[in-house]
Amino acid sequence: MKDIFHMMKYISNLKPVVKLQPELPTLYYKKDGVFNDTVTALEQLQQQYNPTPWLRNHHIHLMFFDIIKKNLINLKYDSIEHLTMTDGGITAVAWFGLDLPEDTPTIVLLHTITGTFDSMREIVRDLNTYTGWRVALCVRRGHDYLPLTVPKINLFGSPQDLKEQIIYIQEKFPNSDLYAVGSSAGTGLLIRYLGEEAEKTPIKAAFALCPGYNTEIGFKHVHPIYSKIMTKKLIRKFILPHQEIWQQIPQWEEILHAKTLAEFEKIYFKMAGFSDYESYAKASNPIYTFENIKVPLMILNAEDDPVCHIKNLEPYKQTITKMPNIIVVTTKKGSHCGFYEGMFKTTSWATRLMSEFLLNQEKSYKSN
Numbered sequence: 001m002k003d004i005f006h007m008m009k010y011i012s013n014l015k016p017v018v019k020l021q022p023e024l025p026t027l028y029y030k031k032d033g034v035f036n037d038t039v040t041a042l043e044q045l046q047q048q049y050n051p052t053p054w055l056r057n058h059h060i061h062l063m064f065f066d067i068i069k070k071n072l073i074n075l076k077y078d079s080i081e082h083l084t085m086t087d088g089g090i091t092a093v094a095w096f097g098l099d100l101p102e103d104t105p106t107i108v109l110l111h112t113i114t115g116t117f118d119s120m121r122e123i124v125r126d127l128n129t130y131t132g133w134r135v136a137l138c139v140r141r142g143h144d145y146l147p148l149t150v151p152k153i154n155l156f157g158s159p160q161d162l163k164e165q166i167i168y169i170q171e172k173f174p175n176s177d178l179y180a181v182g183s184s185a186g187t188g189l190l191i192r193y194l195g196e197e198a199e200k201t202p203i204k205a206a207f208a209l210c211p212g213y214n215t216e217i218g219f220k221h222v223h224p225i226y227s228k229i230m231t232k233k234l235i236r237k238f239i240l241p242h243q244e245i246w247q248q249i250p251q252w253e254e255i256l257h258a259k260t261l262a263e264f265e266k267i268y269f270k271m272a273g274f275s276d277y278e279s280y281a282k283a284s285n286p287i288y289t290f291e292n293i294k295v296p297l298m299i300l301n302a303e304d305d306p307v308c309h310i311k312n313l314e315p316y317k318q319t320i321t322k323m324p325n326i327i328v329v330t331t332k333k334g335s336h337c338g339f340y341e342g343m344f345k346t347t348s349w350a351t352r353l354m355s356e357f358l359l360n361q362e363k364s365y366k367s368n
Contacts, residue, residue: 024048026330028317033324034296041360044353051333051349052340058304061335062226069346075121077137082146083168089141089150091161093168096124097134103175105362106134108166108203110186112337113155114233116144123183123351130355134176138165140189148242151249154272155234155265156215156284157189159196170202177365179358180206184308184337187211187299188286194297195289205296205361207354210337212308213316214287219261221309227260230307234264246271290316296325298357300350302334329353 182190
């Protein structure tokens with residue numbers, strides 16, 4: 001509560017926003033690539049994003065998303081299945097839309113840095129509502145109430161775990177086309193996986209919501225108050241409840257002294273199963289596999305995002321505009337993963353966009 005108080009005090013000292021006129025989304029993509037028809041077909045890309053007026057401040061927008069809106073969503077999963085990985089670790093797949101025809105497409109959804117079954121209900125509901133498709137939320141080890149059976153976690157998830165989860169999804173619905181969505185930290189796992197698998201992935205197209213790009217430097221740009229709050233949350237959720245199992249890791253207690261996300265990320269590599277930070281970064285950072293992605297991928301960032309800062313995109317703009325299968329959409333407003341619109345009934349502009357994009361890609365895939 002003290003951290004929230006400090007944030008509210010910070011917000012109260014901010015100068016009022018003068019510029020109220022919304023602008024069209026900015027698009028970065030290869031003009032003779034696969035997205036020419038897509039850009040024309042998606043009306044949202046031709047229209048202004050008008051954020052909810054009382055959420056124009058990006059801090060208030062983020063707090064509404066993270067503290068209030070998540071708790072207002074009423075959704076019950078059809079089933080939550082625990083999966084045992086090859087090394088004995090426990091992950092899960094939470095299903096919504098199990099009663100749909102077997103050949104209905106399935107969206108593989110990858111959650112945020114501290115994501116839970118409950119915190120992802122809004123995006124699960126929206127994706128199912130807008131597309132009519134099945135959603136499979138892939139939950140990483142150690143999250144929510146999942147037991148930590150082996151001393152290994154990864155902030156951005158394990159590509160090997162995701163491969164095993166996707167194999168399970170394929171076996172359960174062999175006639176279902178697979179699409180994927182990553183949210184915040186889940187985009188790191190999504191990009192890493194898509195790059196590692198390249199042409200081998202069964203994923204037909206993907207959407208990355210508010211990525212941080214290069215994970216080795218991305219945390220340095222997080223707003224300092226959020227960095228402090230999120231670091232405490234990581235320790236509270238993933239370290240303190242599992243002290244008994246972490247005792248198998250030498251010097252595990254060092255992580256308890258981390259004050260920022262950048263410090264946490266530099267220390268915890270042993271908990272991800274690596275002997276040094278360099279090995280961990282080479283095996284986990286999505287930026288090393290980004291250029292190997294072969295499927296159509298849309299990325300959405302807000303320029304006022306205080307967590308995954310727009311500065312993280314800057315070094316990769318030129319590369320992106322040379323890749324035929326990647327498009328980045330940026331908006332002036334939206335904060336981090338919020339993108340709410342509407343005055344009284346707030347809805348997510350972002351989930352509408354990702355749903356329309358995936359529907360467009362399914363149509364293109366079926367017509368080829």
